[in-house]
Amino acid sequence: VIEKGMPEWSAVTTCAYCGVGCSFKAEMRGEEVVRMVPYKDGKANHGHSCVKGRFAWGYTNHKDRILNPMIREKVTDPWREVTWEEAFAHIAKEFRRIQYQYGRGAIGGITSSRCTNEETYLVQKLVRQGFGNNNVDTCARVCHSPTGYGLRMTYGTSAGTQDFDSVDYSDVIVIIGANPTDAHPVFGSRIKKRIREGARLIVIDPRRTDLVRSPHVKADYHLALRPGTNVAVLTALAHVIVSEGLVNEAFVRERCDWDEFQDWASFVLQPENSPEAVEKVSGVPAEMIRAAARLYATGGNAAIYYGLGVTEHSQGSTAVMAIANLAMATGNIGRPGVGVNPLRGQNNVQGSCDMGSFPHEFPGYRHVSDDATRAIYEALWGVKLDSEPGLRIPNMLDAAVDGTFKGIYIQGEDILQSDPNTKHVAAGLAAMECVVVQDLFLNETANYAHVFLPGSTFLEKDGTFTNAERRINRVRKVMEPKSGYADWEVTQKLAQAMGLDWNYTHPSQIMDEIAATTPSFAGVSYELLDRVGSVQWPCNEKAPLGTPVMHVNGFVRGKGRFMRTAYVATDEKVGPRFPLLLTTGRILSQYNVGAQTRRTANSMWHPEDVLEIHPHDAEDRGIRDGDYVKLASRTGETTLRARITDRVAPGVVYTTFHHPATQANVVTTEYSDWATNCPEYKVTAVQVSPSNGP
Numbered sequence: 001v002i003e004k005g006m007p008e009w010s011a012v013t014t015c016a017y018c019g020v021g022c023s024f025k026a027e028m029r030g031e032e033v034v035r036m037v038p039y040k041d042g043k044a045n046h047g048h049s050c051v052k053g054r055f056a057w058g059y060t061n062h063k064d065r066i067l068n069p070m071i072r073e074k075v076t077d078p079w080r081e082v083t084w085e086e087a088f089a090h091i092a093k094e095f096r097r098i099q100y101q102y103g104r105g106a107i108g109g110i111t112s113s114r115c116t117n118e119e120t121y122l123v124q125k126l127v128r129q130g131f132g133n134n135n136v137d138t139c140a141r142v143c144h145s146p147t148g149y150g151l152r153m154t155y156g157t158s159a160g161t162q163d164f165d166s167v168d169y170s171d172v173i174v175i176i177g178a179n180p181t182d183a184h185p186v187f188g189s190r191i192k193k194r195i196r197e198g199a200r201l202i203v204i205d206p207r208r209t210d211l212v213r214s215p216h217v218k219a220d221y222h223l224a225l226r227p228g229t230n231v232a233v234l235t236a237l238a239h240v241i242v243s244e245g246l247v248n249e250a251f252v253r254e255r256c257d258w259d260e261f262q263d264w265a266s267f268v269l270q271p272e273n274s275p276e277a278v279e280k281v282s283g284v285p286a287e288m289i290r291a292a293a294r295l296y297a298t299g300g301n302a303a304i305y306y307g308l309g310v311t312e313h314s315q316g317s318t319a320v321m322a323i324a325n326l327a328m329a330t331g332n333i334g335r336p337g338v339g340v341n342p343l344r345g346q347n348n349v350q351g352s353c354d355m356g357s358f359p360h361e362f363p364g365y366r367h368v369s370d371d372a373t374r375a376i377y378e379a380l381w382g383v384k385l386d387s388e389p390g391l392r393i394p395n396m397l398d399a400a401v402d403g404t405f406k407g408i409y410i411q412g413e414d415i416l417q418s419d420p421n422t423k424h425v426a427a428g429l430a431a432m433e434c435v436v437v438q439d440l441f442l443n444e445t446a447n448y449a450h451v452f453l454p455g456s457t458f459l460e461k462d463g464t465f466t467n468a469e470r471r472i473n474r475v476r477k478v479m480e481p482k483s484g485y486a487d488w489e490v491t492q493k494l495a496q497a498m499g500l501d502w503n504y505t506h507p508s509q510i511m512d513e514i515a516a517t518t519p520s521f522a523g524v525s526y527e528l529l530d531r532v533g534s535v536q537w538p539c540n541e542k543a544p545l546g547t548p549v550m551h552v553n554g555f556v557r558g559k560g561r562f563m564r565t566a567y568v569a570t571d572e573k574v575g576p577r578f579p580l581l582l583t584t585g586r587i588l589s590q591y592n593v594g595a596q597t598r599r600t601a602n603s604m605w606h607p608e609d610v611l612e613i614h615p616h617d618a619e620d621r622g623i624r625d626g627d628y629v630k631l632a633s634r635t636g637e638t639t640l641r642a643r644i645t646d647r648v649a650p651g652v653v654y655t656t657f658h659h660p661a662t663q664a665n666v667v668t669t670e671y672s673d674w675a676t677n678c679p680e681y682k683v684t685a686v687q688v689s690p691s692n693g694p
């Protein structure tokens, strides 16, 4: 694929793990990649990388990859290898049969934040144009959907406000519910560097992460809140800012709706939002809340970075709005060094959301009920489009259990392992008549599949990923797909089998269609990306090379909107049977459910999930370091080893979810964010007891 004499960038591609989006140069021997070298001109990583990215090429050649399509009538039958044509014809026949028998809305699709923008765009197009409904959702449902809701309500668009380089201008950095040194290592290193240069640091997290205390970095304040109390603490910070006269009134008067601000200010001043009241709820000392609020409001340029510890709660969307309120109230928005920045977990979470993977939105976050937007796609795609939102992933599973949803196309997502309440996911999948899984490996979800379609790795296809700073990075094919087709070709072949007239010959044509129909991608093309390296959306006539910092002269929605953020305790309560609170996260060497990292050279690090437990709680239960323990909640139980540590507070335990042997999500609950259904992974009442092992 790469030939002698081609420009250097022809071998430069983008890491397929986290939302930092590091650029790498693939070094080839013949048709095989032998090394990934961080690219010096990569705008997100400036020549740096982490241990995951360096070894990312390894899973491309792994023996576990499935390279031929497979079919089986019942999920208890053995798999039967078939030709691609037979697989596409079978799926098309089954999906059409289901729709004839049960109705147009009985099938749907799930897009992947691991796939490219172009592939994600095609899956939502297939569902809308080919399935005739809006039953399309993305794995962002289970991570950053509250970011989409919260930032759209307050600022008018669903994206981080800054570029990564902006951190070099920050005087105060606030990290909430994120562990960037493990989950976003290259950007985590930049934060550490900025702290060493003198920036002040506030960490809001139940667990003592490396940024709180490590050999070269120490946080000024660690607000070690009880899991599930983010909204209470964030609103108490606002209480201090308003009550002590720290509001940037000039900014608020000019840039925000003043009436809504006044309503919000009177709300945050209510006694239940005072630091003293919130100390009782959250366990964070009132004086520390006051000190952190004063530092954030008066310490110069203050930037907030947050992760899934904010979003994966029953009040995830409320917490995002509470963060947005803080930035508006203090004028920390619209210039380098400040802002509100979601740290995206997967390589293309931002992109999968941008590309219309939600059941209520077309690409560019335009609601399906918007007549003008529907008219654009109806003219282009030649069909009448549904103006009603479709089903979200949890609703699809509920409907499957109820018998009204019967078929699903899942591209690059292992919902059985990654979604909450595993038993319910399994019940939903088991109730369907045609489950199609497209992936690199036979993942856990494939246990319930009737058709398996081989996926392609990031090295085997062209496309783009959009990282956490809205940067559209090129993914470049450096080797032919081992299965014969790249993922975008598979979706196109399936669409053709279902009777759609799709004839893309290269992903650049898909990007051209996206750019022509999505205002924030106006002018984006592969030619532009090859010429300038990458661009950050929004791109438009005024900003053809993109927009590093958003909301500079005004918010996307016009006036910034303050939202009331009343704290409501989660229904998940500790009690005599389940007295501890479980929260979850990631470690440096592994990535998400581990399907890729466990098949690379870094699989030797952290070969199992462990449960962190405080020495007092361990002693109470007779547990020693390294012992097997049973972790049980009201939804299920699993077994793993204990690690005794004071990184977690008494009453709190913590684990990761990288290994299928653990299946951490058998214990997580059905509770979810009130606005978006994002699961409440971060708060589960559990009991821990000694065990003899799995």
Ligand code: SF4
Residues within 6 Å of the ligand: 015, 016, 017, 018, 019, 020, 021, 022, 045, 049, 050, 051, 052, 053, 054, 184, 185, 186, 187
């Ligand atoms: Fe960069 Fe993230 Fe890949 Fe590490 S995992 S190399 S930080 S994109």
